[in-house]
Amino acid sequence: MKHLLTKRGGVKIQSSGLGVKETLMNNDGGYSQWVGLYDEDTIVVGDYLDQMKVEWCRLTDNMAYERRELLENKGAERVNNVIRPRRVAMMLRVAKTLEKAFFDTPDADNELIMWGLKYWLVKNSTQGFNGGYPTGFTRIGNVNLTKSPTFKNWTDSYTDVTKGDLIKKMRKAHRKTHWISPVSAEEFRSETGKKRQILVNEATISDMEDVGEAQNENLGRDLASMDDQMVFKKHPIRPVPYLDSDTTNPVYMIDLATFHPIVLKGDYLRETDAKVAPKQHNVFVVHVDLSVNTICTNRRANAVLSK
Numbered sequence: 001m002k003h004l005l006t007k008r009g010g011v012k013i014q015s016s017g018l019g020v021k022e023t024l025m026n027n028d029g030g031y032s033q034w035v036g037l038y039d040e041d042t043i044v045v046g047d048y049l050d051q052m053k054v055e056w057c058r059l060t061d062n063m064a065y066e067r068r069e070l071l072e073n074k075g076a077e078r079v080n081n082v083i084r085p086r087r088v089a090m091m092l093r094v095a096k097t098l099e100k101a102f103f104d105t106p107d108a109d110n111e112l113i114m115w116g117l118k119y120w121l122v123k124n125s126t127q128g129f130n131g132g133y134p135t136g137f138t139r140i141g142n143v144n145l146t147k148s149p150t151f152k153n154w155t156d157s158y159t160d161v162t163k164g165d166l167i168k169k170m171r172k173a174h175r176k177t178h179w180i181s182p183v184s185a186e187e188f189r190s191e192t193g194k195k196r197q198i199l200v201n202e203a204t205i206s207d208m209e210d211v212g213e214a215q216n217e218n219l220g221r222d223l224a225s226m227d228d229q230m231v232f233k234k235h236p237i238r239p240v241p242y243l244d245s246d247t248t249n250p251v252y253m254i255d256l257a258t259f260h261p262i263v264l265k266g267d268y269l270r271e272t273d274a275k276v277a278p279k280q281h282n283v284f285v286v287h288v289d290l291s292v293n294t295i296c297t298n299r300r301a302n303a304v305l306s307k
Contacts, residue, residue, distance in 0.1 A: 004098045010260040020262055022052040022297055026148035053142035056264055057114035059290040063090045067282040090288060103242035108136030120259060120296035121252055121304045124155035129300060131155050154303035161207035173253055173303040174233060196235045199252040201243035248306040258298040264291035
């Protein structure tokens with residue numbers, strides 16, 4: 001959740017606007033010219049830009065309490081705090097809803113739900129930059145891939161979690177997407193070192209732990225030496241319960257510098273003051289609102305491998 005809700009985790013705040021617009025450079029025009037002495041100039045003015053557009057999605061929740069609940073629970077007679085658990089429950093629902101949307105399969109017919117991981121990082125069994133449109137969509141971030149054919153994530157498929165299969169293909173994906181490992185352990189523990197993460201499900205992390213332990217000759221007496229310590233070229237590998245139902249056992253290699261949540265300033269977990277509910281003069285209601293979505297400004301820096 002820290003990546004979906006906190007600025008330290010990578011959330012970017014947009015000051016205003018009806019959505020977020022980004023300019024995408026989609027080509028370089030080919031090659032320069034070899035010329036001879038006194039050759040006439042050939043001036044080429046190309047169209048190198050495309051326009052991305054991400055719309056805001058709006059999330060809301062609320063809690064309520066009755067005036068007499070407070071009267072009955074105060075002073076020496078207080079049984080419990082009736083406000084705190086309801087507010088905690090409200091914020092937990094917001095967190096759970098965001099996580100579910102982030103890891104769910106995107107629905108082209110529902111514009112109310114924010115785009116998530118599987119919207120921007122699309123699987124393909126062929127090795128290369130082949131991550132196109134998510135199922136049901138004809139554009140991605142308002143970008144037409146016919147006009148911008150290079151705006152695609154890296155894809156590959158594997159059969160087994162072995163050094164000769166999945167790990168070898170992850171190495172290639174690492175090179176092709178230009179990931180750079182942190183220089184030191186100190187940097188790995190810093191925010192810089194956590195900008196790139198690998199997300200997998202339980203089945204995949206379990207197999208990876210077996211591979212990690214098999215190549216370690218000094219396991220000693222630790223029967224689970226790799227638990228919670230799996231890294232790939234110093235990038236952390238995180239098991240995600242929401243991916244457990246995905247039978248393709250995907251390996252998402254995400255770059256949080258190019259793929260991150262965006263929120264609207266002034267509507268970033270905005271809580272209202274307690275107000276009297278209509279037609280219920282003893283009931284007070286508090287609302288929380290959030291304008292949010294995700295954006296990927298460089299899909300080529302991200303990869304997904306699937307079984």
